Amino acid sequence: MEVLAALNLGEIAQTFSKMGMFPVFxxxxxxxxxxxxxxxxxxxxxxxxxxxxxxxCAMLYCFGSYILADVMLGHSPVDYFQHNSxxxxxxxxxxxxxxCPLNLFYKxxxxxxxxxxxxxxKEVVRTRKIAAGVHHAHHAYHHGFFIMVIVGYVKGSGVALxxxxxxxxxxxxxxxxxxxxxxxxxxxxxxxxxxxxxxxEAHILPVAKSTLILxxxxxxxxxxxxxxxxxxxxSPFALVESWVCHLLFGSPLGGxxxxxxxxxxxxxxxxxxxxLSEGARKRKTKKAE
Amino acid sequence: MEVLAALNLGEIAQTFSKMGMFPVFxxxxxxxxxxxxxxxxxxxxxxxxxxxxxxxCAMLYCFGSYILADVMLGHSPVDYFQHNSxxxxxxxxxxxxxxCPLNLFYKxxxxxxxxxxxxxxKEVVRTRKIAAGVHHAHHAYHHGFFIMVIVGYVKGSGVALxxxxxxxxxxxxxxxxxxxxxxxxxxxxxxxxxxxxxxxEAHILPVAKSTLILxxxxxxxxxxxxxxxxxxxxSPFALVESWVCHLLFGSPLGGxxxxxxxxxxxxxxxxxxxxLSEGARKRKTKKAE
Amino acid sequence: MEVLAALNLGEIAQTFSKMGMFPVFxxxxxxxxxxxxxxxxxxxxxxxxxxxxxxxCAMLYCFGSYILADVMLGHSPVDYFQHNSxxxxxxxxxxxxxxCPLNLFYKxxxxxxxxxxxxxxKEVVRTRKIAAGVHHAHHAYHHGFFIMVIVGYVKGSGVALxxxxxxxxxxxxxxxxxxxxxxxxxxxxxxxxxxxxxxxEAHILPVAKSTLILxxxxxxxxxxxxxxxxxxxxSPFALVESWVCHLLFGSPLGGxxxxxxxxxxxxxxxxxxxxLSEGARKRKTKKAE
Numbered sequence: 004m005e006v007l008a009a010l011n012l013g014e015i016a017q018t019f020s021k022m023g024m025f026p027v028f029x030x031x032x033x034x035x036x037x038x039x040x041x042x043x044x045x046x047x048x049x050x051x052x053x054x055x056x057x058x059x060c061a062m063l064y065c066f067g068s069y070i071l072a073d074v075m076l077g078h079s080p081v082d083y084f085q086h087n088s089x090x091x092x093x094x095x096x097x098x099x100x101x102x103c104p105l106n107l108f109y110k111x112x113x114x115x116x117x118x119x120x121x122x123x124x125k126e127v128v129r130t131r132k133i134a135a136g137v138h139h140a141h142h143a144y145h146h147g148f149f150i151m152v153i154v155g156y157v158k159g160s161g162v163a164l165x166x167x168x169x170x171x172x173x174x175x176x177x178x179x180x181x182x183x184x185x186x187x188x189x190x191x192x193x194x195x196x197x198x199x200x201x202x203x204e205a206h207i208l209p210v211a212k213s214t215l216i217l218x219x220x221x222x223x224x225x226x227x228x229x230x231x232x233x234x235x236x237x238s239p240f241a242l243v244e245s246w247v248c249h250l251l252f253g254s255p256l257g258g259x260x261x262x263x264x265x266x267x268x269x270x271x272x273x274x275x276x277x278x279l280s281e282g283a284r285k286r287k288t289k290k291a292e
Numbered sequence: 293m294e295v296l297a298a299l300n301l302g303e304i305a306q307t308f309s310k311m312g313m314f315p316v317f318x319x320x321x322x323x324x325x326x327x328x329x330x331x332x333x334x335x336x337x338x339x340x341x342x343x344x345x346x347x348x349c350a351m352l353y354c355f356g357s358y359i360l361a362d363v364m365l366g367h368s369p370v371d372y373f374q375h376n377s378x379x380x381x382x383x384x385x386x387x388x389x390x391x392c393p394l395n396l397f398y399k400x401x402x403x404x405x406x407x408x409x410x411x412x413x414k415e416v417v418r419t420r421k422i423a424a425g426v427h428h429a430h431h432a433y434h435h436g437f438f439i440m441v442i443v444g445y446v447k448g449s450g451v452a453l454x455x456x457x458x459x460x461x462x463x464x465x466x467x468x469x470x471x472x473x474x475x476x477x478x479x480x481x482x483x484x485x486x487x488x489x490x491x492x493e494a495h496i497l498p499v500a501k502s503t504l505i506l507x508x509x510x511x512x513x514x515x516x517x518x519x520x521x522x523x524x525x526x527s528p529f530a531l532v533e534s535w536v537c538h539l540l541f542g543s544p545l546g547g548x549x550x551x552x553x554x555x556x557x558x559x560x561x562x563x564x565x566x567x568l569s570e571g572a573r574k575r576k577t578k579k580a581e
Numbered sequence: 582m583e584v585l586a587a588l589n590l591g592e593i594a595q596t597f598s599k600m601g602m603f604p605v606f607x608x609x610x611x612x613x614x615x616x617x618x619x620x621x622x623x624x625x626x627x628x629x630x631x632x633x634x635x636x637x638c639a640m641l642y643c644f645g646s647y648i649l650a651d652v653m654l655g656h657s658p659v660d661y662f663q664h665n666s667x668x669x670x671x672x673x674x675x676x677x678x679x680x681c682p683l684n685l686f687y688k689x690x691x692x693x694x695x696x697x698x699x700x701x702x703k704e705v706v707r708t709r710k711i712a713a714g715v716h717h718a719h720h721a722y723h724h725g726f727f728i729m730v731i732v733g734y735v736k737g738s739g740v741a742l743x744x745x746x747x748x749x750x751x752x753x754x755x756x757x758x759x760x761x762x763x764x765x766x767x768x769x770x771x772x773x774x775x776x777x778x779x780x781x782e783a784h785i786l787p788v789a790k791s792t793l794i795l796x797x798x799x800x801x802x803x804x805x806x807x808x809x810x811x812x813x814x815x816s817p818f819a820l821v822e823s824w825v826c827h828l829l830f831g832s833p834l835g836g837x838x839x840x841x842x843x844x845x846x847x848x849x850x851x852x853x854x855x856x857l858s859e860g861a862r863k864r865k866t867k868k869a870e
Contacts, residue, residue, distance in 0.1 A: 368655030
């Protein structure tokens with residue numbers, strides 16, 4: 004901590020963790036989220052056939068984390084929808100991405116350099132959400148460490164955790180897999196982040212919350228930007244996870260990555276949602292152009 | 293408004309909007325709802341094999357709107373089940389429709405002139421529910437216009453919005469479609485009604501609530517009676533909707549109606565729930581007789 | 582009651598109904614529940630591939646009844662997870678059953694004499710849960726008799742009522758059946774128990790609650806121990822039920838038992854969850870050894 008103080012990092016972290024998210028960061032979050040929705044196979048057809056279903060899916064992509072966290076804490080699931088400006092902003096983004104003439108808006112935000120910036124901004128919001136979720140749960144259940152982890156986790160993962168039901172809304176049903184059975188990188192990172200923030204809240208992790216927020220944001224933003232730039236899905240946790248899972252749970256060595264290609268040869272649809280969407284992205288992008 | 297006052301319509305509207313729903317209108321609502329349940333393919337077999345599942349489905353048909361609205365506002369989903377008399381009444385209707393000797397009760401209420409009256413009475417209850425839902429949400433979230441629309445919408449649509457899960461209870465799973473992806477007339481009308489009542493609650497629509505209730509009830513009752521009498525599923529909104537969707541969302545002209553017959557030729561099960569049940573109605577009625 | 586008093590049964594019942602459940606009985610409940618999870622086809626593979634999904638399923642098996650009851654009463658579904666010691670205990674049991682070297686723990690608790698004792702202890706907890714659920718609902722809704730039955734029912738049945746969604750978490754989807762459509766013995770008994778405890782709470786059943794708890798526990802423990810020892814699924818209610826259903830609901834005589842083998846010959850997957858797991862048990866046990 005002394006080193007951080009000397010570098011003035013503590014103060015930077017403080018300022019960073021107090022920064023308002025509303026217009027800029029939130030818009031980036033909405034854009035990247037709805038971009039991922041557009042990558043989903045069939046979502047463009049749904050947007051033509053049933054705008055209400057498409058809008059609802061877009062809202063789940065943007066506010067799924069709030070909905071899940073509210074449900075987990077026993078509040079109204081639509082509680083967040085009282086913030087009319089956020090909903091209107093997200094709706095505008097949805098409209099521009101799906102219905103903008105000549106697909107202009109989509110082409111701009113899907114342009115790689117722009118997208119990388121937006122992805123980095125999205126991870127800033129994600130980290131904040133995890134921290135806020137853990138803090139909120141700590142407020143409701145002072146010693147409910149499991150609840151803190153759960154709420155932080157759903158705040159970070161958002162729509163991914165209810166992807167089966169979000170897909171159902173679009174008439175797609177893939178029961179063979181779900182985000183918990185085969186976690187993507189952001190979901191895993193949200194889980195680890197929620198555990199870290201819970202340990203911090205329980206005073207087991209001797210670090211200031213603002214420093215943790217700054218550090219975790221940097222890690223998430225860097226990872227996601229690199230992964231997006233390289234179209235990669237390899238997780239930075241893979242090696243450690245593979246060994247820990249082998250020791251603790253007797254999982255075969257080599258990690259989840261390889262399992263995907265070996266084990267489910269006949270059934271095969273065990274790819275995670277993001278992988279599928281990335282796979283479909285190129286086809287979509289072509290079509291959309 | 294002056295014209296209305298001159299015609300004493302305002303007073304009529306007042307009296308109408310204060311009228312109690314409990315025994316007569318509610319019974320009509322239960323009868324028509326459970327009648328639609330009996331039209332569903334397989335529901336008679338379920339009623340023989342598992343009366344508990346059948347009863348539960350009947351309760352969802354009768355009280356689905358209360359359950360959904362309670363869930364949306366963060367209350368107990370079974371909150372409405374504290375009204376023992378309503379539950380007992382609905383249970384009696386369920387028993388009579390499914391198990392009455394010689395199918396006598398079913399034959400009476402499914403007799404077209406009787407059914408038309410009951411359908412009209414049901415729409416009176418539906419309009420009231422939408423208005424009450426919007427009002428209730430306004431009480432909880434003063435400026436939560438989206439929440440008002442959502443709660444009014446689920447209050448009007450009821451079980452239709454959870455039809456996938458209601459079917460699952462009977463062992464049926466049709467993930468290719470749902471009520472949001474292909475809305476039936478009552479669901480659409482509930483959405484528009486919820487928007488109207490929200491605008492009224494926000495003082496944007498310069499009309500008294502009682503007048504709006506009277507007008508919307510007349511529209512709904514007339515539409516549904518005509519549609520039931522003609523076994524039709526064409527929506528009175530089709531033409532306007534088709535143009536608005538074409539302009540705003542780039543949907544192909546010709547409307548959803550034709551899409552149903554063209555697009556999903558191979559998969560085909562994109563018919564809305566009510567269409568399916570109407571299709572099955574004739575077969576059922578024959579069987580039942 | 583005088584006879585009971587003479588036999589000092591009333592006092593025994595009092596003492597019995599005040600007995601703490603926490604370490605011993607609860608552990609037995611966790612062990613038997615997670616044992617049933619391990620019997621489920623595919624659950625061992627899931628435990629290797631995704632420990633998080635496996636742990637979550639185990640938690641649903643152990644605490645499903647609390648989750649459902651909390652949802653029904655409008656509380657936070659993870660409310661029970663504030664009891665860290667219970668969660669840690671259940672997690673330890675999960676770890677031992679799924680990952681213990683040489684499968685030692687599993688072999689011990691699945692050894693029939695040990696299992697019979699654990700099964701009996703589990704039924705003690707189940708009865709207590711039903712009574713507590715009814716009491717809790719009575720506290721919230723003084724005259725909500727339907728709500729009392731529902732909450733007592735979900736407290737007794739637990740994960741069985743959400744088995745479709747618990748399976749979905751493991752990538753399995755069997756929409757053709759569910760626990761309400763074809764109830765297993767514990768689910769049925771929980772329903773009848775919830776009705777009895779509700780009648781007692783409404784002062785219609787003239788018996789002390791402690792006596793009812795003692796009596797119902799003895800009935801449940803005896804029935805389940807006998808059924809487990811004989812690998813049987815015949816319900817002691819079958820004969821009475823068959824006649825009552827025939828008279829009231831026109832169900833074909835012969836009972837559900839025979840229906841299972843006759844009716845769904847082509848589709849066939851109408852076996853109840855427990856039957857399936859028992860069928861798979863022997864294969865699993867062999868594999869595991």
